[in-house]
């Protein structure tokens with residue numbers, strides 16, 4: 001796909017990897033809309049990049065997604081590209097064995113992570129792809145997954161959500177290909193973002209870096225470039241593009 005002039009919806013574009021994707025997409029002369037729940041962050045983004053259409057929406061809530069996508073379609077018509085990037089990183093094992101006993105995974109956090117990292121992808125794609133099909137718009141859905149999708153000890157909910165994202169990517173590629181819609185995923189390894197620094201203590205981060213053959217974290221720009229590549233290559237479909245410095249081989 002030639003990105004010039006294309007309408008792109010990106011979820012979670014205020015911070016981290018999404019913020020870097022905004023810059024890369026604008027450099028390709030695309031019309032970028034960011035769906036994010038962070039109201040102040042959206043205001044700052046708008047001040048820095050006035051051409052970006054900013055929409056406040058918690059993508060883990062179906063009613064909000066329905067209202068926001070309806071408004072988008074009324075104003076702009078069908079999108080050409082949807083990038084499902086919004087998500088939360090949460091680390092907890094199924095059972096934490098401590099001196100005081102066995103602590104079970106928090107149930108509310110299980111629901112919250114599944115809603116933010118998996119249901120959000122389903123909600124957004126159902127509404128955006130429906131409009132693409134109704135208007136015969138050919139397009140691309142990009143789901144941001146993670147290397148944790150293959151099962152990462154200490155990340156029960158997050159790993160399950162990202163494995164679900166990979167399964168939906170393959171399923172939707174099979175369902176939507178006939179309508180000219182490709183569905184792909186990009187799975188970053190550990191990347192230099194604020195969320196990575198917050199989620200991992202110094203020693204855990206050092207240990208992780210030691211396991212990466214390249215002995216470093218990924219850069220947000222490297223992940224954003226990967227997202228552009230999978231959108232631009234018209235024969236990439238239904239697969240997960242893993243960008244992890246060789247962590248999982």
Ligand SMILES: NC(=O)c1ccc[n+]([C@@H]2O[C@H](COP(=O)([O-])OP(=O)(O)OC[C@H]3O[C@@H](n4cnc5c(N)ncnc54)[C@H](O)[C@@H]3O)[C@@H](O)[C@H]2O)c1
Nearest residue numbers: 012014015016017036037058059060086087146190191195
């Ligand atoms: N940073 C990494 O190392 C890494 C590695 C693998 C995968 N990922 C994935 O990349 C994506 C982005 O991660 P990041 O590190 O940039 O995160 P981040 O926390 O830096 O940014 C996430 C953005 O999404 C928004 N967001 C979160 N939940 C939302 C919701 N329910 N509705 C609307 N907006 C919401 C936040 O406001 C924020 O702008 C996530 O899907 C994450 O799982 C990140």
